[in-house]
């Protein structure tokens with residue numbers, strides 16, 4: 001047998017696996033690196049987060065990604081250069097983290113690399129009949145594997161699409177495994193660039209579990225802060241708290257058909273961007289809005305569409321909401337959600353033993369653990385597949 005396969009075979013049989021999850025999200029803030037130890041697989045999985053770090057991207061790199069990120073037309077050469085560059089960079093950042101944590105490369109069994117989403121195009125968004133759902137993440141896994149010397153799984157979303165899904169959200173699989181509790185109606189809400197949630201019913205019935213994107217998380221707030229304040233985000237909601245909500249604009253933003261569409265669904269900054277805001281400004285003749293009022297309105301809009309998405313689909317009492325992602329640090333967003341969901345308790349996902357910042361990187365590590373040691377899990381109509389492509393260092 002080829003030695004790569006031999007090594008993989010041995011890893012698959014190990015009771016405990018050290019897996020390093022990498023996530024670079026739609027906020028383009030940096031690379032999340034989570035070193036996890038996994039025991040078992042499937043619903044029997046237990047895990048421990050050993051180390052976590054977000055390594056901020058520098059301005060040059062952010063600008064480079066923005067040239068190809070969620071744009072219909074891009075410089076093809078730039079896209080191709082970035083595919084190798086990001087893979088290599090992520091590999092280098094892994095080595096830096098391991099050095100800092102004093103963890104030997106040889107003790108890490110697998111790297112699970114999400115890569116950088118460049119364009120997400122579910123059919124409901126691209127609306128071209130002859131084409132299926134589609135998505136593209138770059139930062140090729142071969143570069144990560146060769147750079148780190150660790151077997152790497154990457155490109156997790158294609159299998160989901162091939163099996164009939166939209167390629168997102170994949171949080172479903174991790175949320176069911178790590179977040180379910182019989183006797184509690186739970187909702188795991190991730191406030192990243194895009195907001196998504198997984199509803200986990202108290203009867204633990206797989207037939208009622210739903211995982212879906214619900215609309216923008218931080219992406220519109222971030223975009224307005226960049227455009228009008230030259231800031232990457234609204235730290236501690238200071239700007240929003242200084243502004244006033246424009247009700248007319250708020251209604252126009254909420255009128256988008258995405259919010260009324262059936263669950264599950266996925267979306268991205270290809271739809272929810274400044275152009276989307278611009279259209280609502282024009283429709284309501286509010287183009288001259290004070291920028292702080294715009295940020296205030298976008299923050300309330302974000303909270304309302306999330307709360308509506310929850311209330312309209314899961315009108316249950318005592319829903320326990322566990323929040324993760326950078327938006328969990330936005331005090332206004334959390335306060336608004338609690339006000340809009342008076343029958344629910346809102347807690348940080350850390351209460352589940354799932355660090356709010358690390359959750360998505362842990363999710364991909366878990367998907368890699370499943371890919372080597374698990375079996376596909378059937379949850380409703382969701383693709384019952386194991387995801388991730390293998391790259392070997394040699």
Ligand SMILES: Nc1ncnc2c1ncn2[C@@H]1O[C@H](COP(=O)(O)OP(=O)(O)OP(=O)(O)O)[C@@H](O)[C@H]1O
Pocket residue numbers: 024025026027028029190191192193194195217218221222232233234235236237324325326327329330331360
């Ligand atoms: N102190 C804070 N106050 C307000 N917002 C914050 C704060 N800290 C982080 N954020 C928000 O969190 C964002 C980063 O979130 P996160 O890292 O979860 O996004 P991501 O992983 O890129 O997103 P996605 O899940 O869509 O891929 C920032 O861009 C900002 O909007």
Ligand SMILES: CC(=O)N[C@H]1[C@@H]2OC[C@@H](O2)[C@@H](O)[C@@H]1O[C@H](C)C(=O)O
Pocket residue numbers: 025026117120135167168169170171172192193194195196213266267268360363
């Ligand atoms: C295509 C893509 O990268 N989607 C991301 C994005 O960020 C949040 C939301 O939109 C979610 O659908 C997804 O990521 C998480 C990790 C997921 O698949 O569950």
